[in-house]
Amino acid sequence: MKSVLETRPIYHKCDETIRGHVFCSFLALLLRRALEERLREKGVRWEWAEILRGLDHLHEVEALFQGKRFVLRSQVLGDAHQAFMATGVALPPTLREKP
Numbered sequence: 001m002k003s004v005l006e007t008r009p010i011y012h013k014c015d016e017t018i019r020g021h022v023f024c025s026f027l028a029l030l031l032r033r034a035l036e037e038r039l040r041e042k043g044v045r046w047e048w049a050e051i052l053r054g055l056d057h058l059h060e061v062e063a064l065f066q067g068k069r070f071v072l073r074s075q076v077l078g079d080a081h082q083a084f085m086a087t088g089v090a091l092p093p094t095l096r097e098k099p
Helices: 015-041 048-056 080-087
Strands: 060-065 068-073 095-098
Touching: 015 080, 048 080
Parallel strands: none
Antiparallel strands: 060 068, 068 095
16 A cells, blocks of 8 residues: 555654544545545446646646636646546536635
8 A cells, every 4th residue: 555655654653643644544544445436336447656746737727818727737647537427426527616
């Protein structure tokens, strides 16, 4: 799992930070497992590296045009789109006006 989550040695000085790190690591594993189960239930074939690559390339930028603020979202690449669909998360429109 270390290679998948790209962990490295982290040295903590306080018990609270150790507990927090263990909790976050465990939560990441639970979320990954839940996502994999949902993808399997949908019958989707995926590559974990492709999901991560797609999420890494997902960006939003805010722009001011004629006195109005707009948010522009990049396209969802690779298997990241399948991951969003499997979880039921609706992506915001590619272009939307910010109130």
